[in-house]
Each structure stands twice: as C-alpha cells, then as structure tokens.
Amino acid sequence: MNKASDFIELTLPAKADYVGVVRLTISGVANRMGFSFDEIEDIKIAVSEACTNAVNHAYKGAEEGQIRIGCGVYDNRLEIMVVDRGKSFDYDTLNQLGPVNGKSIDQLNEGGLGLFLIESLMDKVEISGDEGVIVMMTKYLHRDEVEENVDRTSPAPTQ
Template identity: 75%
Template sequence: MNTASDYLEMTVPAKPDFVGVVRLTISGIANRMGFAFDEIEDIKIAVSEACTNVVNHAYSDAELGQIRIGCNLHDDRLEVTVVDQGKSFDYNKVTENLGPVDGKPVEQLTEGGLGLFLIETLMDKVEISGEAGVMVMMTKYLHRDEVEENVDRTSPASSQ
C-alpha cells in the first residue's frame, strides 16, 4: 500500500498576484520530487489554470475569497488539490460544450472550458467536485525509472 509521505497546504488570497506564488511553490515541489523539466512546466500550467479559474469565477467582487492548495507527495506521483469556497459551477454543463478542440478557433471555446481542457490534457488524472465551492484534484505520475524508447540511440539506418 502506497501512503503519502509528505503533505503540505497553503492558502492564498484569490487575487491574480498570488497565482505566481503558487506556481513557484509547485515548481519547487515538483523539482524536488524529480520530475523532468517538461513535466514541471505542465504541472505549473495546470495548477495556474485551476487557480486562475478561482480568481476569475469563484467569488463576487465584494467577497474576499481564498484559494487553498494542497499537495500530496507520494513516491510515484504528485497530487495537487485546488479548492475554493465560492459559488459552485456545473462541471457537466461546462464540459458538455467542450468537445474536441480540433478545428475550432480558440475564440470559440467557452470561457473556463479552455482552462479545463488544458488541465485535463497536461495532467494524468483530473477529478472535479462542485459540492461546497469547487475542488480540482490533479495528479501527475512520476516515471523516475523509465527510459524513453530510442533516446540517445542511433537507428540502424543512420549508422551506415
């Protein structure tokens, strides 16, 4: 059974200025865990999108909202949860309009839909709950011991 070895949590104001703080923190955690550069970039973008959705959609202008970010560090994966206590949204309603992006200009994607599409594309597993506020749980698996096929190898055709 694989249990979480470390857990950390931070709460930041739901303001654009703090999304960068979250990005830097997540980047440091993913780097420490041994993720590759490209994977760290993917994680940073996905978490930024989730936080930006909170900043733009969760709270009314009068509310002083917060974003809670939880990180579960396992041996084989990083689980990042982004939670707000703002107004819930209907995930099914947002995603039913998504569909494939192929052939659709970016301008035609519904607001919030592109962020969800990006998050689901960049992360290995995404779960969204809209009970009290919205919770987005994103998982990225760590492939530490795997070697990509044909990396640093010459093909038989090129050695002639």
C-alpha cells in the same frame, strides 16, 4: 493506497497576485521529486489554470475569498488539490459544451479552455463542485522508465 510521504498546504487570498506564489511552490516540490523540466512546466500551467479559474469565477464582486492548495508527495506521483469555497459550476455541462468542439478560440466558453488544458497536461483530473470547487490533479513520476534505460547502451549501428 500509498500514504503520502509529505503533505504541503497553502492558503492564499483568491487574488491573481498570488498565483505566482503557487507556481513557484509547486515548481520547487516537483523539481525536488525529480520531474523533468517539461513535466514541471506542464504542472505549473495546470495549477495556474486551476487557481486562475478560482480567482476569476469563485467569488462574486466584493466577496473576499481564499484558495487552498494541498500537495500530496508520493514516491510515484504528485497530487495537487486546488479548493475554493465560492460559487459552484456545473462541470458536466461545461465539459459537454467543448471546450473546442469545432469552434474557433474566440467562440469558446470562458473557462472551458482552461479545464481542457488542465486535463491534457495532467495524468488524472477530478473535479467536484458541491460546496465550492475542488480540482484534484495527479502527475505520475515516470522515473522507472528512465532508470531502466540508463545503464543500457544503444546497439551499435549495423551497416
């Protein structure tokens, strides 16, 4: 397994006010790595959903909690971990319920669409929930595909 060239970690209060800080940080890291604009937007949305789920569901009432975000920067991918130590949820049950399963948007379970969105925007998603919830998201850098085709010219059109 490749060793991360850099590891970045943030610990923030589990409050909606700080989700933007996470988005900006992740956006800067992804931009520095060479992800495209669209890929960066996908990463920001996925990370926002994971953080928002932690803010809204992890801690009960007056309980003050924290969200920890870790980023492993590799040559070919960005791994992002969003961790809370709040109440766990049964991911398998939630995942079996949908999220869409022929239901209209207003019939969806709260949180189900966010997890579906995260899974559709990232290349790999792992979720565990033993003591709190850990969402591990991976986005691969497809730089090689671009570099392979950069020096090629398109064939001249034939008539």
